Amino acid sequence: MTIITQAAEHSRQSAPLRFLKAYPMEIILAGVVVFLILMAPGFASVANLLNVLRTVAMLGIIAFGMTAVIISGEIDLSVGAGAALAGCIVAWFADRFADAIGGWNAVILGFLVALGVGFSLGYLTGKFRQWFNVPTFITTLALFAALRGIANLITGGFPLSTFPDGFDFLGGGYLFGIPFPVYILAITFAGMHFLMKYTSFGREVYAVGGNMEAARLSGINIWKVKALTLGLTGALTAISGTLIASQIGAGTGTTATGMELDVIAAVIIGGTSLFGGKGRIWGTLIGVLFLGCISNGMTLMNVSEYWQYVVRGGIILGAVLLNQVLERVR
Template sequence: MAIDVQTTDSRSIFKLGILRRFVLEMILVALIVFLVVAAPGFASVNNLLNVLRAVSMLGIIAFGMTVVIVAGEIDLSVGAGAAMAGCLLGWVCGTLTNTTGPVPAAIIGCAAAISVGALCGLFTGKMREWFNVPSFITTLALLTALRGFANLISGGFPITTFPRGFSFFGAGSVAGIPFPVFVFAAVFGGMHLLLNFTSFGRAVYAVGGNAEAARLSGIDVFGTKTGTLVVTGALTAVSGILIASQIGSGNGSTATGMELNVVAAVIIGGTSLFGGKGRVWGTLLGVLFLGCINNGMILMNVSEYWRYVFSGATILGAVLLNQILEPAR
């Protein structure tokens, strides 16, 4: 009996495509099942809500970072940017409360923090456009500079001049669900729509896939890249504000190393570091994956040092898996 080789190959490619598209979902489900069995208390409602609260601050930045990496750039300053936002907010509240009142001072502080975050993204984009300085270098410099500014503002000590009730935004709940989760969900929805249903999102994929072809097609390459960096800078400040609200202070040492976890979540979610490929849904899964692993290892009393080792192995494994399944695209 004759065998239709073309049909067989098509079916194999289709199966690989399905595997490639849903492999992270399957791994996440398997991880959750394992942790439900192996980690005491993992499946409790309170613990799962704590996991969601913990990943919300990370995820808000990671969704922005996805867009940046898809556009072929990277931002290594997000951890320092989050610390800077919290310290700037605290400083503004302490300076203006007696003049404007606590609530207006907090509103002005939030606006100032988000504006500074966006300006940092604009600065990185313009350095790339005007002087061709890679975003890796500019944001590496900002990582140090913003951390320094945060400590200068705070004097090296936590700033606790927030108005009464401000802790709700980071530590409060609505209908039993942590408030940061609502912000997390809103940012996810907004970034998903931005990437998939707008001309800007199409430009991001085009620029990340082939910048020269995008330029010849009339797309403003540097404008698009700068736009992604501005969005991520603003989202970084939002996350920093929520963190400051949760811990009750602006602190220059907040979110140390957070940039590595953000990039890890994006990579685990299947976004290519070479640009042009990635999805916000994948980043959501990557954030949940990291949150579940970290929480599960804590519940199982795994040494902090082994947690670092396992996190590194997870990142490498995710990259290798994406490389192995790449032909299925």
């Protein structure tokens, strides 16, 4: 009887209302873009839009992984420090081994090490959750501090910028008129979207985040799923950190400061529930673009940096409230 009543209620809703409930952030993003086109000088220029895409690429690569982590019921606060560490590892290998094995070989070796370190740290965070019942909030908060310290120990507290010719292309170059990091963003989006929507692992992530005990009783290795999502995010963080090092031309322990908050904000704005079990990779892409447009638009409008922080905080709170309201009326 309840199902019939709900179906009748749904059929009585107007098409615009149903569309609003289904795509709230997409509609808001479209409204923001129209507003910025009218109010922010130069926002709609091709050069500026490409700059927005380049800016959000490094953020989005990590955010797609973070979406899986949060859907599984966990969180990772160390991604900003992890990105800095990855850049420092690549820079250290390029500085120390360029003469012995060649500049690009040293960079590739450093990247593979950074990728392995990122995945291992994430995976071990998940295992700590299993072995000692330490919340990932605490473990990654500890890593948040420790990884920046390690990054500065690797570089001696100074930027390392001994990279081979052409390395700057990864973070700052263009391919067919599109910033190269945007291609990495698109590939990551496609891969994570496929993983979460069309594979058994993706379904397991949703099941674990929705009801961990029910998932365990159904035969899912819940701790392995959580550890793999954290490991995957660590690997994506290493990719993003390498691109950042390429973009700024150096590996330094001070890069990506505060990035973890922007990553989590993009995931939340995209509709992923902090309680787990619900979220979309597509929604996170919308959240990433939303943050990028807002930040770029406020800069073009000469809004004070301090007010930008206030506005972004309000946006995050507003997104959470909007999702709560829409969840109740669905």
